[in-house]
Amino acid sequence: MATQNITAAILVIGDEILSGRTKDKNIGYIAGYLTNIGVDLKEVRVVPDEEDEIVAAVNALRKRYTYLFTTGGIGPTHDDITADSVAKAFGVALYEDQRIIDLMLQRLKPEDLNEARRRMARIPVGAEHVANPVSKVPGFRLENVIVMAGVPSIMQAMLDDVAPKLTTGARMMSKTIDAMGIPEGGYAAGLADIAKAHASVIIGSYPQFGEGRFHNQIVVRSKEEGPLNAAVVAVEAMLRELSAKQGK
Amino acid sequence: MATQNITAAILVIGDEILSGRTKDKNIGYIAGYLTNIGVDLKEVRVVPDEEDEIVAAVNALRKRYTYLFTTGGIGPTHDDITADSVAKAFGVALYEDQRIIDLMLQRLKPEDLNEARRRMARIPVGAEHVANPVSKVPGFRLENVIVMAGVPSIMQAMLDDVAPKLTTGARMMSKTIDAMGIPEGGYAAGLADIAKAHASVIIGSYPQFGEGRFHNQIVVRSKEEGPLNAAVVAVEAMLRELSAKQGK
Numbered sequence A, B: 001m002a003t004q005n006i007t008a009a010i011l012v013i014g015d016e017i018l019s020g021r022t023k024d025k026n027i028g029y030i031a032g033y034l035t036n037i038g039v040d041l042k043e044v045r046v047v048p049d050e051e052d053e054i055v056a057a058v059n060a061l062r063k064r065y066t067y068l069f070t071t072g073g074i075g076p077t078h079d080d081i082t083a084d085s086v087a088k089a090f091g092v093a094l095y096e097d098q099r100i101i102d103l104m105l106q107r108l109k110p111e112d113l114n115e116a117r118r119r120m121a122r123i124p125v126g127a128e129h130v131a132n133p134v135s136k137v138p139g140f141r142l143e144n145v146i147v148m149a150g151v152p153s154i155m156q157a158m159l160d161d162v163a164p165k166l167t168t169g170a171r172m173m174s175k176t177i178d179a180m181g182i183p184e185g186g187y188a189a190g191l192a193d194i195a196k197a198h199a200s201v202i203i204g205s206y207p208q209f210g211e212g213r214f215h216n217q218i219v220v221r222s223k224e225e226g227p228l229n230a231a232v233v234a235v236e237a238m239l240r241e242l243s244a245k246q247g248k
Helices: A026-037 A051-064 A082-090 A098-104 A115-119 A152-165 A184-197 A225-245 B026-037 B051-064 B082-090 B098-104 B115-119 B152-165 B184-197 B225-245
Strands: A007-013 A040-047 A067-071 A094-096 A122-124 A128-132 A136-142 A145-148 A173-178 A202-210 A213-222 B007-013 B040-047 B067-071 B094-096 B122-124 B128-132 B136-142 B145-148 B173-178 B202-210 B213-222
Touching: A007 A026, A007 A051, A026 A040, A026 A067, A026 A152, A040 A051, A051 A067, A051 A082, A082 A094, A082 A122, A082 A136, A082 A145, A094 A098, A098 A136, A115 B184, A122 A136, A128 A145, A128 A152, A136 A152, A145 A152, A152 B202, A173 A225, A184 A202, A184 A213, A184 A225, A184 B115, A202 B152, A213 A225, B007 B026, B007 B051, B026 B040, B026 B067, B026 B152, B040 B051, B051 B067, B051 B082, B082 B094, B082 B122, B082 B136, B082 B145, B094 B098, B098 B136, B122 B136, B128 B145, B128 B152, B136 B152, B145 B152, B173 B225, B184 B202, B184 B213, B184 B225, B213 B225
Parallel strands: A007 A040, A007 A067, A067 A145, B007 B040, B007 B067, B067 B145
Antiparallel strands: A040 B040, A094 A122, A128 A136, A136 A145, A173 A213, A202 A213, B094 B122, B128 B136, B136 B145, B173 B213, B202 B213
């Protein structure tokens, strides 16, 4: 039942995230979305609006993972250099795509189609459109790199367009187990033993802190239901035993 | 008036962020914090709980930037491998620090100080503590790498502890200008000209989308007040001119 692992990275392009001015809302959304469709997100990078940085990150990530999703930098202003940078990373030219000009003219008067707006109609040679039902101007996909807007509502619509065309793998399933008030240090040894005995599943312990104490959850993840359930049973049994010892 | 640029990267360590289970709250917080104290955040990476990935990212980022801040992976469970990975990245050993054991015993009975909890007392040779007033067990700093908890309230307290000890540069100032309802494509050409004429400042255009239309803001950033104000005046004059043309 082994299936191919389909992997992905996200590259967030934008000074505004690095300066703290804008809180990113795309990483968490894309992460959950990819997990749901059976694509394993393995890495995220955030880089500034600088061509060399974008080119280097695009080339590092596209070669390593099945897919690379970028967000940001595809508008009409001088700081929007994602299309140029992706074309440079691939060593291909940009061209003005008449189909994008036509889409833009659905929203613009011809006299408003100025040079800056025409920049948004430029895509790398060989790229396909990623539809943008929100504001028309599409993103694009070049080989395994999917270039999307940074505005969350537009990015989300673009992801809906591109997702059905992706190769996906087995979906990662997960089960969250409440740690019954037992501190991490109380169950860490038992959990390590279970992780060793159930090596095909991924087991994580996630503390949250509030009102002066920790509220912990244990998350078991696997692409196969049998091993997942077996590990969950083992974790629950361990927690019950520890809880009984604590006299609860 | 040129001052040294102090730069930083953030490395978020955690499967839970990549799976979408947990939405990261640390990147935006640290980004804003560093900007306020005059440290320029230049890159962020998120990697899974895998030693090779953490070691590679730590070495890439610590060599390139003045500081590297990591979050996550310093608890007592088997998936907490940040201390091990950072020690490996530096090629130094971990040791059990009696001062951390003593701190832990302020909260724990001696019989509860088990093997798993002792793992949290291990820090790399040469590392200094980063105080944790919330739950006692400290983070650590080794040369330019600052290792912090992933739980936001604890991470924030650790950042408060380490920040006064950092070398900081001139603070980046910024001014946000509302684009007066003018679409990006309407002011992009003018803004590009201003960016060219004011090359020492950073000018960005940030669209937001809501209720079927864009609401744009232009942000001007600089470490020097004179150039900042001059660019702001130029942007505001351009917007007024465009607005007048639109007959508003």
